[in-house]
Amino acid sequence: MSTNHAVLAHHFENLEQQRETATFGMWIFLATEVLIFGAIFTCYAIYRLRYPLDFEAASARLNILIGSINTIVLLSSSLTMALSVHATRVGRQQMLLTCLLLTILLGGTFLGFKVVEYYEDYKEKLVPVLAFDPDEWTKVEGVEAPIQPQHVQLMLVFYYIMTGLHAAHMIVGMGLLIWLVIEARRGWLTPVRYMPVEIVGLYWHFVDIVWIFLLPLLYLTGTHHPTDLHF
Amino acid sequence: MSSAITTGFTPQAKARPPRAPGENYLNVAFGVKSWLLTTDHKRIAILYLVTLTILFFIGGAAATVIRLNLMTPNGELVPADTYNKLFTAHGIIMVWFFLVPVVPTVLGNFLVPMMIGARDLAFPKINLLSWYVFTIGAIITLWALLAGGVDTGWTFYTPFSSKYARTNVIPTMLGIFISGFSSIMTGLNFIATMHTMRAPGLTWWRMPLFLWAHYAVSVIQVLATPVLAMALILVGVERVWGVGIFDPELGGDPVLFQHLFWFYSHPVVYIMLLPSMGITSEVITCFARKPIFGYVFIVWSSIGIAVLGFLVWAHHMFVAGQSVYSALIFSALSYLVAVPSAIKVFNWTATLYKSSIAFETPMLFAMGFVALFTMGGLTGLFLACLGVDLHVHDTYFVIAHFHFIMVGGAVMGYMAGLHFWWPKMTGRMYSDFLSKLAALIIFVGFILTFLPQFVLGYLGMPRRYHVYPPEFQVLNVMSSAGASILAVGYVLPLFYMLWSLYAGKPSGPNPWNATGLEWQTPSPPPPHNFDETPIVTTGPYEYSMEESALVH
Ligand code: HEM
Numbered sequence: 001m002s003t004n005h006a007v008l009a010h011h012f013e014n015l016e017q018q019r020e021t022a023t024f025g026m027w028i029f030l031a032t033e034v035l036i037f038g039a040i041f042t043c044y045a046i047y048r049l050r051y052p053l054d055f056e057a058a059s060a061r062l063n064i065l066i067g068s069i070n071t072i073v074l075l076s077s078s079l080t081m082a083l084s085v086h087a088t089r090v091g092r093q094q095m096l097l098t099c100l101l102l103t104i105l106l107g108g109t110f111l112g113f114k115v116v117e118y119y120e121d122y123k124e125k126l127v128p129v130l131a132f133d134p135d136e137w138t139k140v141e142g143v144e145a146p147i148q149p150q151h152v153q154l155m156l157v158f159y160y161i162m163t164g165l166h167a168a169h170m171i172v173g174m175g176l177l178i179w180l181v182i183e184a185r186r187g188w189l190t191p192v193r194y195m196p197v198e199i200v201g202l203y204w205h206f207v208d209i210v211w212i213f214l215l216p217l218l219y220l221t222g223t224h225h226p227t228d229l230h231f
Numbered sequence: 232m233s234s235a236i237t238t239g240f241t242p243q244a245k246a247r248p249p250r251a252p253g254e255n256y257l258n259v260a261f262g263v264k265s266w267l268l269t270t271d272h273k274r275i276a277i278l279y280l281v282t283l284t285i286l287f288f289i290g291g292a293a294a295t296v297i298r299l300n301l302m303t304p305n306g307e308l309v310p311a312d313t314y315n316k317l318f319t320a321h322g323i324i325m326v327w328f329f330l331v332p333v334v335p336t337v338l339g340n341f342l343v344p345m346m347i348g349a350r351d352l353a354f355p356k357i358n359l360l361s362w363y364v365f366t367i368g369a370i371i372t373l374w375a376l377l378a379g380g381v382d383t384g385w386t387f388y389t390p391f392s393s394k395y396a397r398t399n400v401i402p403t404m405l406g407i408f409i410s411g412f413s414s415i416m417t418g419l420n421f422i423a424t425m426h427t428m429r430a431p432g433l434t435w436w437r438m439p440l441f442l443w444a445h446y447a448v449s450v451i452q453v454l455a456t457p458v459l460a461m462a463l464i465l466v467g468v469e470r471v472w473g474v475g476i477f478d479p480e481l482g483g484d485p486v487l488f489q490h491l492f493w494f495y496s497h498p499v500v501y502i503m504l505l506p507s508m509g510i511t512s513e514v515i516t517c518f519a520r521k522p523i524f525g526y527v528f529i530v531w532s533s534i535g536i537a538v539l540g541f542l543v544w545a546h547h548m549f550v551a552g553q554s555v556y557s558a559l560i561f562s563a564l565s566y567l568v569a570v571p572s573a574i575k576v577f578n579w580t581a582t583l584y585k586s587s588i589a590f591e592t593p594m595l596f597a598m599g600f601v602a603l604f605t606m607g608g609l610t611g612l613f614l615a616c617l618g619v620d621l622h623v624h625d626t627y628f629v630i631a632h633f634h635f636i637m638v639g640g641a642v643m644g645y646m647a648g649l650h651f652w653w654p655k656m657t658g659r660m661y662s663d664f665l666s667k668l669a670a671l672i673i674f675v676g677f678i679l680t681f682l683p684q685f686v687l688g689y690l691g692m693p694r695r696y697h698v699y700p701p702e703f704q705v706l707n708v709m710s711s712a713g714a715s716i717l718a719v720g721y722v723l724p725l726f727y728m729l730w731s732l733y734a735g736k737p738s739g740p741n742p743w744n745a746t747g748l749e750w751q752t753p754s755p756p757p758p759h760n761f762d763e764t765p766i767v768t769t770g771p772y773e774y775s776m777e778e779s780a781l782v783h
């Protein structure tokens with residue numbers, strides 16, 4: 001009774017209701033997120049259909065190796081996140097901490113790779129405004145390719161907005177995970193009070209799913225060769 | 232209707248903290264801190280009320296200068312670019328910083344938990360956060376509008392906004408972007424609250440129509456607002472880096488922006504309108520002393536509006552170069568969206584039929600709502616008709632159309648709601664005479680302001696110009712004269728409502744003899760709304776004509 005009351009907020013009738021409400025709130029938030037990513041996916045799709053060759057050419061230059069590694073890293077982090085939820089519900093504190101830290105580690109790895117990748121893109125002159133060479137795209141093997149540099153630029157702009165938005169969500173997620181670690185170390189995440197882990201878990205999985213869409217849209221659109229596999 | 236309890240939780244009521252006699256949400260704590268750090272939904276509603284009232288009068292000031300300028304054909308009062316900044320400021324403030332939030336955050340915040348018999352919204356802290364987020368957004372935008380201004384119009388059409396405009400586009404959009412999150416938070420809170428926190432016995436089909444309207448609105452807020460956020464981000468990126476997302480010279484498509492913008496902004500007109508429809512249903516039943524006619528139809532029409540409202544956005548773009556086929560489809564769908572609106576009007580009328588009507592102030596406003604909204608809706612059908620729209624697009628006809636709906640409709644409904652629940656919020660009655668006078672003045676002033684604009688638009692006067700041919704002057708002077716009457720009507724409530732706080736008669740818990748859980752508790756309500764969890768055993772409008780609506 002007393003433990004229940006410590007975690008039951010004043011405006012709820014009972015714990016069941018409180019849990020249901022919290023999880024439900026997160027689902028509604030995710031609906032919002034779907035629409036924000038949906039809007040940019042739609043814009044991307046429109047231009048992708050309008051300028052197919054330019055988009056493929058730009059896509060072929062993105063770093064498929066880092067993109068693939070990051071996909072694996074992120075999917076693994078989903079596993080550790082799911083295990084964290086499980087650990088909380090069965091009350092295994094040590095496993096919970098380990099899994100949370102692993103998730104943070106994997107998320108950090110993803111972001112680290114992303115930074116490296118952006119830097120590589122910069123060196124490859126794939127950053128509109130900052131480092132971009134229009135001539136490079138028109139003079140392919142001496143022939144006037146039907147590729148317009150400004151359309152390539154459009155594709156790259158979308159690449160940065162989409163991956164940037166995704167990375168921003170990852171950073172928020174890392175913050176939430178760190179908060180969970182603090183809570184876990186104080187012993188506040190128990191089978192009675194597992195919602196925080198579950199809710200952050202929902203968010204984390206959502207961000208992972210977004211990446212599952214980003215990978216084919218951005219990286220797999222163009223043709224890559226084995227020689228492209230480098231950092 | 233079954234009496235089964237389907238609230239999703241066991242109704243073993245948790246003991247509520249005991250309350251000192253006479254303690255209510257206003258006198259439970261004093262001081263600035265007790266307001267700025269409150270998580271009580273009722274206090275947050277008051278915070279919003281104060282903020283939004285200020286913003287309403289700022290937006291109104293811009294409108295006043297616009298109407299003054301249009302008194303003469305040459306527009307002697309302000310130069311053209313100032314005029315552009317004025318109508319932009321007016322539109323932005325009135326849409327995003329007044330009408331979109333006003334009913335949900337003031338009346339909705341106050342009433343949603345009370346109507347479902349809960350102690351608070353599902354996420355009280357998020358509720359408070361939403362006020363801060365909103366206020367920060369409002370301050371940024373206001374600052375941008377005052378320090379230099381913006382001349383793109385509230386619609387931010389590209390490539391003007393993204394490339395050519397040399398005004399404060401980015402900070403203005405930033406403020407709107409930020410305040411959008413507060414809109415999402417409010418919607419999220421309401422949906423979660425209605426799903427999980429209804430009192431025992433309050434099934435979905437026993438919910439007051441005010442709640443259903445807010446449910447529909449919340450869905451729109453959650454699903455449409457993020458699209459606007461994305462559109463604003465894209466314009467911002469293009470403006471800062473010049474990368475041509477919407478710039479045709481660089482392969483971008485300016486019409487794409489219009490699609491994104493109206494995908495949000497058509498549904499948003501229903502965010503502004505639906506809550507006032509909910510208010511009207513409450514007020515009309517109370518003062519007609521009759522159960523609402525066709526409850527289920529009104530519920531489904533709210534949901535229908537929310538769904539169909541997402542499918543008509545391109546009727547704002549008939550002349551923007553879309554294909555004939557898509558124009559055709561969007562035209563047809565726009566006709567369809569009028570159906571649920573009409574259903575509501577028929578049901579309100581049928582409720583009034585053979586009832587015993589008490590012409591109290593809220594009722595006057597509610598009836599004004601029905602009349603003016605009907606005219607706005609019908610002229611919407613004119614605009615949805617392709618051939619007519621080619622003629623009147625971007626003229627004063629469109630201005631008149633949406634002002635009939637947004638001012639004559641939504642603001643009128645808000646006034647009805649504010650007057651209806653003011654005694655509940657404050658425990659005081661305002662002046663009967665002055666409030667009825669205000670309702671009358673607003674109605675007359677409104678008609679005089681906006682009816683001539685239909686004619687002006689039909690004769691071909693375009694919107695957004697600060698000069699016009701001399702033959703339009705008579706109608707413009709009529710409109711400006713009406714606007715000054717309207718202004719009196721809006722300032723009046725400010726005085727008698729504030730006055731009621733000092734000198735108003737105590738209202739008692741239920742001055743209108745209304746049904747609904749919010750009236751079953753003292754006015755102003757105790758901090759936890761109800762002394763014990765109410766149990767609902769009947770539908771929402773158990774009125775009978777034998778009892779009068781006059782208790783006070
Ligand atoms: C009965 C259903 C309605 C129909 C069929 C309808 C139709 C239209 C059409 C076709 C336009 C575009 C006219 C043009 O730009 O040439 C329009 C403009 C507008 N409508 Fe409606 N409308 C309806 C209801 C509403 C409601 C309920 C609201 C607000 C609460 C509203 C607010 C507006 C606004 C703000 C504009 C102008 C936007 C701008 O260009 O700045 N309409 N309407």
Ligand SMILES: [Cu+2]
Pocket residue numbers: 496497500543544546547
């Ligand atoms: Cu519309």
